[in-house]
Amino acid sequence: MGHQTNITTQALRVLRPFLENPTGEMAGVDVVRSSRLASGTAYPIMLRLERHGLLASRWEEGDPAQLGRPRRRYYTITPRGAATARQAFAELSMPQGVPMPEAI
Amino acid sequence: MSLDPQFPWWILANAIGGVLTAAACAAFTPVIRYIVRRLTSRLPTSPDTERAREELEGMANDMGIEERIALAATLLLHSKSLHDELSARAAETPLIKEMEATVAEFSQGCTLLYSTLASSRASARYCLLPLDTLNQLGQLDPATATSLKPAVARLLDSRSKWVSLIADALSMTTSLHASLVSVNLPALVKTTTSEYQRLERLQSKEAELESDLRHLLKRMEEASDVTSYRNRRRPGSINSALMILKMAARRAGAGRRP
Numbered sequence: 001m002g003h004q005t006n007i008t009t010q011a012l013r014v015l016r017p018f019l020e021n022p023t024g025e026m027a028g029v030d031v032v033r034s035s036r037l038a039s040g041t042a043y044p045i046m047l048r049l050e051r052h053g054l055l056a057s058r059w060e061e062g063d064p065a066q067l068g069r070p071r072r073r074y075y076t077i078t079p080r081g082a083a084t085a086r087q088a089f090a091e092l093s094m095p096q097g098v099p100m101p102e103a104i
Numbered sequence: 105m106s107l108d109p110q111f112p113w114w115i116l117a118n119a120i121g122g123v124l125t126a127a128a129c130a131a132f133t134p135v136i137r138y139i140v141r142r143l144t145s146r147l148p149t150s151p152d153t154e155r156a157r158e159e160l161e162g163m164a165n166d167m168g169i170e171e172r173i174a175l176a177a178t179l180l181l182h183s184k185s186l187h188d189e190l191s192a193r194a195a196e197t198p199l200i201k202e203m204e205a206t207v208a209e210f211s212q213g214c215t216l217l218y219s220t221l222a223s224s225r226a227s228a229r230y231c232l233l234p235l236d237t238l239n240q241l242g243q244l245d246p247a248t249a250t251s252l253k254p255a256v257a258r259l260l261d262s263r264s265k266w267v268s269l270i271a272d273a274l275s276m277t278t279s280l281h282a283s284l285v286s287v288n289l290p291a292l293v294k295t296t297t298s299e300y301q302r303l304e305r306l307q308s309k310e311a312e313l314e315s316d317l318r319h320l321l322k323r324m325e326e327a328s329d330v331t332s333y334r335n336r337r338r339p340g341s342i343n344s345a346l347m348i349l350k351m352a353a354r355r356a357g358a359g360r361r362p
Binding site: 027028029032033038039040041043044045047048051069070071072073 | 161
């Protein structure tokens with residue numbers, strides 16, 4: 001779509017796990033854990049990335065009463081998100097296999 | 105090492121006790137849920153806020169004790185980013201509604217054009233039948249028939265391509281509808297504008313094709329002996345023109361019956 005989105009280092013931490021499996025889904029809590037950011041920091045970033053079309057999400061199917069717990073929200077990376085993240089990593093010269101530095 | 109009796113140890117003890125108590129409380133799911141609800145109740149009311157509340161409660165449910173304490177601490181001390189994000193979403197909601205209306209309108213336009221094109225394609229296809237009949241009956245000048253048939257075939261082929269294109273445009277609007285909320289708004293505006301321009305080009309081409317078809321039908325009429333029916337035709341109506349040709353073909357067919 002050609003729209004430029006500014007990517008912060010923290011946003012890249014959130015996007016990075018998705019690049020390992022671009023078609024896979026991750027529950028919100030797993031995204032937070034993989035990002036190694038504080039959950040209260042990672043969550044608004046996930047919402048922002050979704051608003052900008054880099055991530056997509058859906059509710060877990062099923063009734064919370066039947067599940068016996070709140071529904072989970074599952075996230076996937078969009079093709080645009082994958083392209084943007086790869087480009088950002090390339091510009092930063094940070095190979096995907098290299099572990100990310102600890103949270104700032 | 106001696107302790108300073110003047111130091112306000114009770115303040116330090118209370119602070120440490122408070123932190124430990126808060127941490128212990130946050131370790132329990134109901135407490136973190138209460139914190140999440142308190143926090144989201146202060147945020148702008150919107151479906152996104154409700155979603156955030158449910159999602160954070162769900163995440164807290166899946167977290168370990170340490171993670172829950174960290175979540176509670178962040179939500180209590182640094183909720184500004186979440187507040188800002190939900191406010192940004194709330195501000196975009198009217199725009200998204202407007203875009204939804206625009207996309208719906210675009211979709212309606214595409215559907216109408218698709219219907220017109222499909223009908224025109226059927227008309228173009230049907231042109232071949234009377235053309236063949238008139239040709240077989242010798243009511244069409246062979247030279248005219250030779251030139252008309254490929255022209256109608258080309259028109260039919262062209263129509264099929266445009267029908268396919270507009271079907272793509274319809275598919276695009278469907279996907280736009282589906283991803284409207286998650287798609288980046290400026291990108292959505294750009295895509296929709298581009299689709300509109302494409303639709304305008306299609307409409308322009310459609311008018312050109314329509315003109316071609318009318319011209320062909322006119323030539324077919326002139327080449328056959330159906331001119332007496334011309335006055336019955338409504339101006340500009342392809343279907344009426346086809347009706348004339350069908351009648352001519354039927355008349356010619358009836359004349360051949362034993």
